[in-house]
Amino acid sequence: MSPSRGRARIGVITPFTNTNLEADLAILRSDGASYHVTRAGGYDIDEVPDSDQMRQFALSGLDDVLAMLVPARTDIILYGCTSATLSMGPEYDREFCTMIEEKIGVPAVTAAGAIVEALDDLGAGTIGFCSPYTEELNREAAAFLGAGGHQVIQSAYVGEDLGNDGQNALTPDRVLQLGLEANHNQADAVVMSCTDMRAVEVIEDLEARISKPVVTSNQAMIYIAIKRLGLPGRVPGLLGERTGAALSAAR
Structure with a gap:
């Protein structure tokens, strides 16, 4: 049992067909952080997830999805679909984060932005x-x-x-x-x-x-969560090694 559990609560929105993000979260977990994951639909699971499908997903309403995360009192929201906002462009990506932040009152990060x-x-x-x-x-x-x-x-x-x-x-x-x-x-x-x-x-x-x-998409999201929340630890790879000292100094 970790005595530091509760240092941070990280909310995660994942597409409802995704089977690898949650497994990666177990690999990437920062000590004391807990993940609170909810799934979102809005695209056809039988279609190839092309630009049209991903734009449809990005534009689907998130009110019900975010409502499922509010009771967890998360410190940050990670939007775990890279292609949804990639397909819409950087301006939409920024506006998308702002929309989530205004609705739920905590910082939001997309995989693409991360x-x-x-x-x-x-x-x-x-x-x-x-x-x-x-x-x-x-x-x-x-x-x-x-x-x-x-x-x-x-x-x-x-x-x-x-x-x-x-x-x-x-x-x-x-x-x-x-x-x-x-x-x-x-x-x-x-x-x-x-x-x-x-x-x-x-x-x-x-x-x-x-x-x-x-x-990678999932590594980058957790890297940004660690950075924003001042959490201990670092993500795997040179991203964690090269930026770890700077992040530690900033805490």
Whole structure:
């Protein structure tokens, strides 16, 4: 039993087909923090999660979802669908966070916004990018990251339009291969985008092979939660190592 439980309560909204985010939270947990997860629908589970589906999800009402988190008295809300706000652009992403903050009264962070902030903190101007998304969503992701000052110079995709089950069934070996394909000798970091892709499990292996930081959706969200709330610990990989000292000094 942890005597420090209750140091922080982290609210998490995850798409209702996602099967990997909660498993990653167990890997990424900061000491004393508890996670309070609720699921959100608003897209067709039988369709490929393309740009139209993700925009539909982003625009679906969150009032009932947020109402389920209010009694937990969370200190921050993490919105665990990267592609939903990637597909809508940076301005929408910022407005989306503001909307959640106004409704529930605590800071909100999206997975997409967390990736950009993590890259900012790493000073990564050029990046390799991989995901299980459709080609259109990948182009929108590159535009989103580029608007934040992070140019995608190499991309790696699965090569087929995967359904929700196909995305979350990608093995760590396949995800690792995607990361290797996304690497470029002029890239400052590699981004592995999607909260339902098993990327957290391959961070350290991939970094050992490419000698540069790897940023994943779920890792980035928890990194920002640790940073915002002044929590102990650090996320795995070079993101945690390179920024850990600065975060500790700021506490």
